[in-house]
Amino acid sequence: DTGVSQDPRHKITKRGQNVTFRCDPISEHNRLYWYRQTLGQGPEFLTYFQNEAQLEKSRLLSDRFSAERPKGSFSTLEIQRTEQGDSAMYLCASSPDTGMKNIQYFGAGTRLSVL
Amino acid sequence: AQSVTQLGSHVSVSEGALVLLRCNYSSSVPPYLFWYVQYPNQGLQLLLKYTTGATLVKGINGFEAEFKKSETSFHLTKPSAHMSDAAEYFCAVSVLGFQKLVFGTGTRLLVSP
Numbered sequence: 743d744t745g746v747s748q749d750p751r752h753k754i755t756k757r758g759q760n761v762t763f764r765c766d767p768i769s770e771h772n773r774l775y776w777y778r779q780t781l782g783q784g785p786e787f788l789t790y791f792q793n794e795a796q797l798e799k800s801r802l803l804s805d806r807f808s809a810e811r812p813k814g815s816f817s818t819l820e821i822q823r824t825e826q827g828d829s830a831m832y833l834c835a836s837s838p839d840t841g842m843k844n845i846q847y848f849g850a851g852t853r854l855s856v857l
Numbered sequence: 858a859q860s861v862t863q864l865g866s867h868v869s870v871s872e873g874a875l876v877l878l879r880c881n882y883s884s885s886v887p888p889y890l891f892w893y894v895q896y897p898n899q900g901l902q903l904l905l906k907y908t909t910g911a912t913l914v915k916g917i918n919g920f921e922a923e924f925k926k927s928e929t930s931f932h933l934t935k936p937s938a939h940m941s942d943a944a945e946y947f948c949a950v951s952v953l954g955f956q957k958l959v960f961g962t963g964t965r966l967l968v969s970p
Contacts, residue, residue: 782963
């Protein structure tokens, strides 16, 4: 068990560019979550996958954001035409799919800075 | 909808003193409650959780929290603070059948020598 891994740890981009982040969950976890954390705030839910199916999306996830988990393992989060307001820490978490064990384990996050 | 309120964005204690971080929740159904800790430039680490059963739950690093339904609270305590406890602490709520965690705005714990 190597924990939840996120890549890259830091990303600096210019406004208008596209960026993609990757998350590798704990291997036996079927559920995968994306959260966004801005300075001084708690994480806010973006979206969640059960295996390869994306089951819930927040209203925070505008049409510039897309997330995939094509084989039910790793996931990617893409932001198109980045804006300065997208600057934040993007956190990935994973959990088993049984209710009482639904404890989410978080990765170290990807910090995005949009210049 | 569920929500969490953490009173006090910053709490300062001396090393060896009692730590008390406050969390109140709002939920129309029985909640699951969590405390996470975040060190600088790191992700969140689970400290403890309440799902059902015993209302006093013990976590890692000597922390514990008590679920009080009548007060809709889940305050985090530690009898004696250590310098290494300095971090940001987040309370979160979820309910069975809903997968997302709803977090409070966090409390930064400062520990002075």
